[in-house]
Amino acid sequence: MKKTSTNKLKILNDPIYGFIRIPNSLIFDIIEHPYFQRLRRISQMGLSNLVYPGANHTRFHHAVGCLDLMQKTVRVLRVKGIQISSEEENALCVAILLHDIGHGAFSHALEHSIVSGITHEEISLKFMHKLNEEFEGQLDLAIQVFTDKYPRKFLHQLISSQLDIDRLDYLKRDSFYTGVAEGNISSDRLIAMMNVVDDELVIEKKGIYSVEKFLIARRLMYWQVYLHKTGIVAEHMLVKVLMRAKELAEQKVTLFASKALSFFLYNKINEENFDNQVLDIFSRLDDYDLLSAIKEWTNHSDKVLSKLSSMIVDRELLKIEIQDKKISKQNQDKIIDQFLDKNELHKSEATYFVFTGEISNQAYNKKQPIKILNKKGKLKDIAKASDQLNLQALSKPVTKHFICYPKKMRLA
Template sequence: MTNKLKIINDPVHGFIKIPSEIVFDVIEHPYFQRLRRISQTGLLNLIFPGATHTRFHHALGAMHLMFTALETLKLKGVEISKEEEKSALLAILLHDIGHGPFSHALENMLMDDWHHEKLTLLLMEKMNTEFKGELSIAIQMFKGKYPRKFFNQLISSQLDVDRLDYLKRDSFYTGVSEGNVNTQRIISMMNVRNDELVIDAKGIYSIENFLTARLFMYWQVYYHKTSALAEHLLVKILQRAKTLASQGKDLPASENLKYFLNKNHFENATPEDISRFTELDDNDVIQAMKIWAKNEDFMLSYFCQCVMQRNFPKTIFSAKPFEPAFIQEKIDKTNERFGITNGEDFVYEISRSLLPYNREVQPIYLLQKNGDTVTLENSENQILSSFINQLNTKYILSFPREIS
C-alpha cells in the first residue's frame, strides 16, 4: 500500500505533516493539483522577482497552521473530536480551490460574478460526492454553518490561519520583512470561549503587530502602484479579448480559455463550465498574451506588450481623486500620440482601499484572566488598535508612457 502519511518540506514553516489518508487523497486530486499552476500573488513577481509561489504552497501552509492551532487548543482543554480535526484541515486545505488564473486579478472576469468562494464551494461539493460524504462537515465549517463557530473563525475571520500563512509566506518570497509575523506566538495565544475564538489577553501586542504587518504588506506589496497597474492590465486584456470575441473575431487561445472568451452568461454553471474552469490556469493566459501581443487590434496588442515586455504605462500616486481636467489632458495627448479616438481606454484611474481592522464585523476578542472578554480596541493595554480601524483609500492614475 502507498504510504500516505508523508512529510512535505516547506521553506516557510519547515516540515509539514500530512496527518491522515483523506488529506493525502484530497491533495492528490486534480482540482487541488491545479493550484500548482495558479500564482499566489498574480503578477507580483514583475515587481518582486522572488514572488513566484503558488496557491498550492499557500494551501499546504494554511493547513499546517490549522493543525498547529488545533493542537494548541486541545492542550488548553478545548475538546475537538478526530472528525472535527479532519474536517477543519480539509476545509482550510480547500479554501482557495476555486481561484482561477492569476487569482484575484481575473476574478469575475471569466465567469461573470462567480467569486472564487462561490466556485470553491461548488468544487468542494463535487469532491464530497467523489469522497462519499467525507467533506460534509468541512463544507459546513467553510460556510460558517457548523455549530462551533471557532472552526469557521480559524478558516475565515480577521485573525485566521489563511491570513497568518499568506502574510508570512508573501513576506518571505517578496523579501519585504514588514510582513514577517510571528505565527507561532499568535497561535500559542489562541483560545476558545463559548465556542468562539479568542486571544489570551497577554497576546495583545502580537495581534497588534499582526494587524500593522498586514497594513504595511497591503500598501507596500499588494497595493503597490505597479502591482495594482499590472492587475488592472490583466483585466483590460481579458475585457478587450471578450469584446473582440463577441464581435466574431477569432482570437488564438487554448481551447478552454477560448470557451470562456466566447461565453457570457453563467447564471447557473453547467457541468461543462466547471470542467473547463478546473483545467484553466495561469499558463493559458500567459500563452494567449504572448500571441495577442502581435494581434492586429491595437488596444489588445498594446496591453499585452506592456505585460509581456514589462513595459508598463506611467503611474502617478495620490491620496485623493485626480481632477477630471487633468485626466482629460492625458486622454487628449494619448489620442494625438497614437492617432486614435478612444484614449479613455488607455488613461484610467485605479483606486485601492484598505480597512486594517474592522471592529464592526467579527471583532477580535481578548480573554482576560478573570474569564471576561473585551474587544481588542477597548482593551486598556492596546496601543494601535483604536487608530487602525479607519478606511484608507489611495488613487493611481495610469497613462501611456509615450506621452510622458
C-alpha cells in the same frame, strides 16, 4: 498492486515550516486530485513578481501551509481542554486546504474580466461540492464549517475571521517570498495564545503584543506589497488585456487561446450558468493559459490587444499617479485627449490605456473584533485592550485614488 493507506501518510518539505505532515488518506487524495494540483499553476500574488522577483510562490504552497498551521492550532486548543473530535479536526483541515481552490488564473484577474457575477469564494464552494460527490459525502462536515452552518462557530472563525489561519500563513509566506521583513509575523506565537470562550475564538492577554504586530504587519504588507503601485498597474493591465480579448471575441475575431481560455472568451459565463461542466473547464484554466495567450497576442492585428500584451510581456508598464482625492473627469479627459492626439484610436479604445480607479485598506475591522482574554476571564476588543493608540486608527478604512496612463503618449 493496490496501495495501502499508510503509503499516503506523506510529508512535504516547506521552506517556512519545515516538514508538513499529511494527516490521513482523504487529505492525501484531495491534494492528489487534479482540481487541487491546478493550484501549483496559480500564482499566489498575481503579477507581484514584476515588483518582487522572488514572489513566484503558488496557491498550492499557501494551501499546504494552512494545513500545517491548522493541525498545530487543533493540538494547542486540545491541550487547553477544548474538545475537538477527530471528525471536526478533519473537517477543519479539508476546509482550510480548499478555501482558495476557486481562485482563477493570476488569482483575481479573471473575476474582473472574462467571468462575471461570481466570486472565487463561490467557485471554491462549487469545487467542494463537486469533490464531496466524488468522495461520497466525506466533505459534508467541512462544507458546513466552511459555510458557517456548523453549530460550533469558533471552527468557522479558524477558517474565516480577522485572525484566521489563512491570514497567518499568507502574511508570513508573502513576507518570506517578497523579502519584505515587515510582514514576518510570529504565527506559532499567535496560535499558542489562542483559546475558546463561549464558542468564540479569543487570544490570551499575554499574546496581545503578537496581535498588535500582526495588525501592523498586515497594514504594512498591504501598502508595501499587495497595493504596491507597480503591482496595481500590472494587475489592472492584465484585466484590461482580458477585457479587450473578451470584447474582440464577442465580435467573432479569431484569437489564439487554449481550449479552456477560448471557452471563457467566446461564452458569457456568470453565476447563473456556472454549472459542473463549466466548473470542469474552469479547473483546466491556469496562469500558463493566460501567459501563452498574452505572448501570442503581442503579434495580433488589433493594436490595443497587441500593445497591452507587449507592455506586460516586456514590463513596459503604464505610469500611475496615486492621490487622496478622487481624480476628476476633467483631468482624465484631458489626458485621454492628449493620448488621442498622438494615436489613431477611438476614444473607447483609449480607455484601455488611460483609466482611473481606487484602492483601499482597513487593517482592522471592529465589526468582527479580535477579543483579548484577560486573567479575570473577561473579554475585550484588541482596539480597547491595547495601549497602542494607532490600533484605533487602523480600524478606519483608508482609500486612495489613482490614474494610469502611458509614460510615452505615442504608442510605438
